[in-house]
Amino acid sequence: MEPLSIAIIGCGPAGLAAALLLARQGHSVAIFDRFVSPGPVGSGLMIQPSGLAVLAELGLAGEVVRRGARVDALQGIEEHGRCVLDAPYAALGLPGAFGLGIHRASLFDVLFEAAERQPGVMIWADHAVAGSHCDAAGRRLVFEGREPSSPFDLVVDASGWRTHFDPAPKNILPFGALWASLTLAAGDPFAGNLLEQRYRRASQMAGVLPIGTRAGGGGPEVAFFWSLKAEDYPAWAATPLDAWKAEVLRLWPALEGLLARIETRDQLTFARYAHRTHPAPVGERMIAIGDAWHSASPQLGQGANMALLDAWSLARGLAEGRTLSEKLRLAAGWRSDHVWLYQWVTKLFTPLYQSDSRVLPALRDRVLAPLSRHWPAKGIQAQLMSGLFGFPFAPLGLAPPDYAGLSASLTNAAASGEPQS
Numbered sequence: 001m002e003p004l005s006i007a008i009i010g011c012g013p014a015g016l017a018a019a020l021l022l023a024r025q026g027h028s029v030a031i032f033d034r035f036v037s038p039g040p041v042g043s044g045l046m047i048q049p050s051g052l053a054v055l056a057e058l059g060l061a062g063e064v065v066r067r068g069a070r071v072d073a074l075q076g077i078e079e080h081g082r083c084v085l086d087a088p089y090a091a092l093g094l095p096g097a098f099g100l101g102i103h104r105a106s107l108f109d110v111l112f113e114a115a116e117r118q119p120g121v122m123i124w125a126d127h128a129v130a131g132s133h134c135d136a137a138g139r140r141l142v143f144e145g146r147e148p149s150s151p152f153d154l155v156v157d158a159s160g161w162r163t164h165f166d167p168a169p170k171n172i173l174p175f176g177a178l179w180a181s182l183t184l185a186a187g188d189p190f191a192g193n194l195l196e197q198r199y200r201r202a203s204q205m206a207g208v209l210p211i212g213t214r215a216g217g218g219g220p221e222v223a224f225f226w227s228l229k230a231e232d233y234p235a236w237a238a239t240p241l242d243a244w245k246a247e248v249l250r251l252w253p254a255l256e257g258l259l260a261r262i263e264t265r266d267q268l269t270f271a272r273y274a275h276r277t278h279p280a281p282v283g284e285r286m287i288a289i290g291d292a293w294h295s296a297s298p299q300l301g302q303g304a305n306m307a308l309l310d311a312w313s314l315a316r317g318l319a320e321g322r323t324l325s326e327k328l329r330l331a332a333g334w335r336s337d338h339v340w341l342y343q344w345v346t347k348l349f350t351p352l353y354q355s356d357s358r359v360l361p362a363l364r365d366r367v368l369a370p371l372s373r374h375w376p377a378k379g380i381q382a383q384l385m386s387g388l389f390g391f392p393f394a395p396l397g398l399a400p401p402d403y404a405g406l407s408a409s410l411t412n413a414a415a416s417g418e419p420q421s
């Protein structure tokens with residue numbers, strides 16, 4: 001394969017994973033990010049078996065697992081105490097499989113440090129990309145307040161859902177969420193290896209996700225989240241913090257100790273989500289990957305994992321196609337069914353958990369929950385959650401990660417798969 005000069009816009013999971021994979025193929029890679037000093041925004045996320053498979057190929061799964069927290073199941077309980085969501089990874093039928101809760105900063109650090117060490121990768125901070133154009137020499141990036149770049153053979157847009165390169169309206173969802181990373185204390189009443197959620201209909205949702213220990217951090221943390229409509233954010237900001245905490249505690253009294261660790265509003269970040277799919281992820285000398293191609297609510301916990309799969313597919317496409325346009329078409333083509341499927345499933349499922357509807361949560365609790373306890377729904381639910389629904393590995397030549405080997409790196413939970421309180 002002839003080495004290409006490649007620009008990647010964005011140092012998120014998609015951009016960093018793509019940079020590593022492409023540089024290892026011998027390409028010369030420049031990543032541009034608008035941040036002034038490197039770092040991710042936000043709290044925790046879930047690494048699913050789909051994303052872990054790519055991290056394993058990168059040789060980074062052990063380190064990511066060491067910094068994260070094993071999650072054996074997603075468990076949701078409605079306001080009257082009925083369990084309406086019980087999705088164990090064990091139902092996948094993959095021996096030893098688990099999900100991983102991790103602080104964004106930990107995932108970022110592992111990928112960023114690997115990219116810094118990787119020969120062939122240059123990282124440029126403080127370079128906000130405002131556009132690009134093609135000429136006979138290649139595609140150039142246009143920066144805010146700087147001269148345009150020299151030409152590249154290929155530009156990879158990994159700039160997230162606010163990408164400049166998809167002109168369509170962003171379809172921002174009405175519900176977002178407040179997020180905080182909080183240190184666990186001895187005696188906290190949370191299972192150490194579950195993503196736990198509590199619902200009042202679909203209009204209120206609280207969650208606690210174990211996210212492991214940050215490098216140099218002060219012990220294991222959890223991500224706490226509380227769903228909130230964007231239009232209600234100003235009212236929340238004007239409400240005394242204690243009044244809001246009392247409302248949360250009415251839904252989930254066991255959060256008392258954790259909420260006591262939120263002393264100021266600054267500890268909470270309000271995140272918004274957009275549901276959108278770029279209609280044309282491949283252009284002339286250009287491809288969109290990760291959230292720049294497709295973004296959705298994090299209800300199914302897939303975004304970072306889809307981003308990693310896209311990066312893997314791009315590297316494979318570049319290795320296999322004959323012309324650049326064929327390489328890019330292959331890369332996008334191998335991912336398109338899985339992207340389409342998950343965009344639809346997330347669109348259908350999100351209002352069951354985040355909406356003002358009374359009918360949809362009743363359907364969730366009275367019809368879907370009982371159904372999901374039985375074959376084959378239990379296995380399908382586990383596949384959906386794991387990112388493995390629709391068999392994304394087959395076209396990508398990927399295999400599930402070696403869970404037996406990885407479980408040696410786990411720090412939070414034994415390999416039993418039982419909830420650890």
Ligand SMILES: Cc1cc2nc3c(=O)[nH]c(=O)nc-3n(C[C@H](O)[C@H](O)[C@H](O)COP(=O)(O)OP(=O)(O)OC[C@H]3O[C@@H](n4cnc5c(N)ncnc54)[C@H](O)[C@@H]3O)c2cc1C
Pocket residue numbers: 009010011012013014015032033034035042044045046047127128129130158159160161162163164177179271272273289290291292298300301302303304305306307
């Ligand atoms: C609150 C929340 C919870 C989530 N939970 C989960 C979860 O549990 N599991 C999961 O898999 N996903 C989750 N997601 C989604 C996940 O975070 C995203 O899907 C994932 O980060 C996408 O990766 P990316 O690399 O495509 O984009 P991003 O992570 O958004 O990275 C984009 C990068 O591009 C840079 N950038 C943006 N614009 C420009 C520009 N013009 N010029 C230069 N640089 C630019 C940004 O600074 C950033 O570094 C969650 C998202 C949110 C908001």
